[in-house]
Structure formats: structure tokens, C-alpha cells
Amino acid sequence: MGILLIPILFFGLILLIASFFIVKQQTAAVIERFGKFHSIRQSGLHLKIPLVDRIAGRLSLKIQQLDVIVETKTKDDVFVRLKVSVQYKVIKDKVYEAFYKLDYPHDQITSYVFDVVRAEVPKMKLDDVFLRKDDIAIAVKSELNDAMMEYGYDIIKTLVTDIDPDAQVKEAMNRINAAEREKVAAQYEGDAQRILIVEKAKAEAESKRLQGQGIADQRREIARGLEESVDVLNNVGINSQEASALIVVTQHYDTLQSIGGETNSNLILLPNSPQAGSQMLNDMVASFTASNQIGEAMKKNNKTKGNKGADLA
Template sequence: MSIYSIPYIVLGVLLFISFVFTVKQQTAAVIERFGKFQSIRHSGFQLKIPLIDRIAGRLSLKIQQLDVIVETKTLDDVFVRLKVSVQYRVLSEKVYDAFYKLDYPHDQITSYVFDVVRAEVPKMKLDDVFVKKDDIALAVKAELNDAMLDYGFDIIKTLVTDIDPDPQVKEAMNRINAADREKTAAQYEGDAARILIVEKAKAEAESKRLQGQGIADQRREIARGLEESVLVLNKVGINSQEASALIVVTQHYDTLQSIGQHTNSNLILMPNSPQAGSNMLNEMLASFTASNQIGEAMKEAKEKKNKE
């Protein structure tokens, strides 16, 4: 190979390189010849005439996403920012329209999103915007499909991905939410406290009932014991009044004995003198005697009145 052949080799390589080209998967290449549309080439190994044909541009056929942030006002005069995500793709059979009919498809899509959102949101209150965000997304998608299909674009899906009210409104909403939760918590606490009071009252009532029943049973047994004691004393010649007085005095001394068994007791039984027992017995006998006399007198007076 002579040195003079090298330029021809280089020129041949350059011509070959300008003669062939490749197109990636999910991509379309637009070929122009002398500035006029010639053809659309899809993925794979492709040929073109050097210096005559040129690649005017390449379009991706993949699904793309455009995020549009729109600020508008709701029906209840609250300013809110919405983030609308538009997923779209170029139709493979309409690459020509997508390449030649629109210079800036992003700007066109953004304009339609603004138009639809600012037409729909002012009809709703702020709470309805959160609830009906899917309706807003469907309205945007319907409008974009009708408008962009003629330009070779297919709208796959639209999503309202963020709703951001004015900071002061957000703070007020948070305060309202917190107040509602505190109100609910207070209601639950009040119900719990009321239940505790009712249950406590029921427990105290049951305790008092059982305590009263216990006292009644205790007094019934005491009365039965006293009755038996009086009967035993009657058998040895002691009448009922004397027997009752004797039992009371006996219980008095039993009580003194019980108190004496507890060294740390602070209870003082009055009267507590040595002659207290005999005094008590005498007083009781005298009271019984007086009571009998009064009863007899009243009985006689009643009989005399009945006779008259």
C-alpha cells in the first residue's frame, strides 16, 4: 500500500460512515432530502445517501412524563397549588405530525393543563378538591386527548399527584383537625370517667347492702343468743328483767377484758370505775321497775276508760 492511497482510503471510510446509520429501539428518525421530508426510519441498521439525505431529528417512542404545577383558587376563595403529572407518548404511525406540527409539545400540553385545571377547580370547595382529584385528572386527560391526538401524541394517563393549599389555610386546617381530635378524646375521657363513677357507685351500693345484711345477721344471732340466755336463767329462778340486766353487765365486763388484751388501744370505755358494773345493774333494774309501773298504770287507765 503506497502512501498516495491513504487519502482515498480515508475518503472511502468517511463516505461509508455517512452512508449508514443506526436507530435505537423505541426511537424514530426523520430523514430529509434537500430540506424536504423523505422518510421515517425505525430501529435497526439504515442507509441514506451521503450529502443528500440528512437526519433531521429523532423522536423517542417511549412513555414520557411531564409535571405541571398550576396555582388557582377554589370556590371558597382558597388559593391552592396542584401538581398534575401527564404521561404521554408519540404514536409510531404519527411521527410526522409529532415532528412537524409542534415545535414545543411540552408547552402545548402545559397550556391545556392550565386551562382545564383553572376551569374545574374554581367550581369546587377545598375539601372537594381533595375528594374529587380523580375527576380533575380525568377532565385533563379528556381535554388533552382531543387536542394532542391530531399532533401525533397519545395521552396515556393524567394524575393529580399533589394538592398544596396556602400555608395559612393548611395551618388553620391542622388546628381544626387537632381541635376535633381533642374534642373526641375529651368525650372518650368523659365517658370513661362516667363509667368509673357508675361502677364505683354500684360497688359501694353492693358493699353497703352486704354490710347491712351482715349487721342484720349479726344482730339476729345476738338476739337469738340473748333469748337462749334468758330462758336458761329463767329456769334457775331469775326473771326476764334480772336476766337482761345480768347479761348486759356480763357483756360490759367482757368488753373491758377485750380492751385490756390490746396494749396499744386508744379506746376508753365510760364509765370505767370499779363500781360501774353494780351501778349499771341497779340503774337497769330501777329503769325496768319504773317501766313496768308506768305500763301497769297506763293499762289500768285504759281499762277504766273503756268501762266508763
């Protein structure tokens, strides 16, 4: 009797232990009784009838992600691969539908993604695919929501995470982009060069203007100095002609002195003999005297003609 009691107690202990089970957080357990759906248990410690009830399966209620890669052709006949990431979860109140109505949710979602992407992308050119990737994602989410809600799945978000054209197309696009950037760079360089030329011309013009102004001021001061020198010489009894000649001769000797002070100068001033100064002075005085005589004669001639015209009138 005691020997039989031990196996019975051991078997009863096993059944008691098998009656309890734990469901983890964010998980739902489906309980079947004799192969027929009985209940859905949420997280926590639960009790079932051993050998009668069994855990048919467990479903995660967490948000899951499925990455689907679709290859299709654009409107301008460019083959492109799109990576679409679908974030979804089992609706807590529809665990029954998610468990019994759909065996392979991944395959179902993948099929709908392929269908929508291959319906939307061929309507767009390659550049539009990059610009309107959010529109593609919204279209996929709308289609999936309508289809998967019936099976107990909620589509949280869809994202087009990668767009990969054919390698030759990418190379061509890079060449076009590089050429466009070189064009813009050349335009900027041309504008900069033009600005430099304009500014250089302005600077040169301003320099010439200031140089001319300096020369004019210099000559004005020289003329004023000559005028003062002539006045001083007139005050000591030297007439204007002789004063002018004397000033020129003085400047001649000043120039010779300046040239003599330069050791590496190759300039030769003609005439440069010792008698050149006095000869120059005599020539200038004679020239001024002759000029005055000619001027006086022309005045007398004009005056005589004027008097004859008055007598005839």
C-alpha cells in the first residue's frame, strides 16, 4: 500500500505543477480545451486543467518590424530597389483573429507591400521616387491597415528607408551632379575674377586721378614760386625777361648738380659744356627781346590798319 502511494503522490504533484503557468508581460497566451479554443490569458500567473487544457500558442503584443526589399521599375525605365520597413503589432482585443485567421503574417504583409510599391513607383520618375518616398510609405500604410486590421494586426508606421537604383544609373547621376557643381563653381570663379578686374581698374583709375591731381598741384606750386621769384628780381632792377632767363639757367645748373649726385646714372644732359649756361642765358635774352620787338611791330601794324579803316568810313 505504501509503495503504491508514492507514485500516486508523485503523479499528483506533477499534475499540480502542470496546472500553473506564467504569461510574460506584453504577451498573450491562447488556451485550447480538447483542441477547441477556450480562452486568452494575459500577463501573470494562471491556472489550467492538466491533460484537458493546453497552451496552443503565445503572441507578442510588442511592436515588431519587418523589412521588405522590393525591386521595381520607374516611369523612366530605371530599375530600383526599395527597402520598406513596416512596424506593426497584434491588437490586444483581437488576439483570437491574429492567432487563428492568419498563419504567416510576415508573408501577408510582404505581399501587400510588393503590391502597393509596384503599383505606385512605376507612375513616378526616378527623381520623383526620392522626392515622394513619404507618399509611397503613406500608400503602403493605408493599404496594409485596411487589409491587416481584419486579421488583428495594427500597422503603426511604414518607412521607405532605402532607395537603391541600378549601379550604372547611380554612376550617371553622380557624373551629372559633379558636372552641375563644376558649372556652378566656374560661374562663381568667373564672377570673382570679374569683380577683381573691375576693382583693379577702379583702383588704377583712382591712382591716376590722384597722380594727376598731385602733378597739377606740383605745377601750380612751381608756377607760384616762379612768380614770386620774378617779383623779387624785379624789385632789384631786373626786368621780367632777364628774370625768366636767369631762373631757367638756375634750374639748368640745379639739374646738373642732381645728375652729378647719382653714381649709377646713365643720363646725359645736352648741352653740358662749361659755357652752356652763359650761352643759354644770352640766347634766351635775345629770344625774349626779338619776341617783344615782333609783338610791338604787330601792334603798330594793326593800329595803322584800324586808323585807315576809320578814315575811309
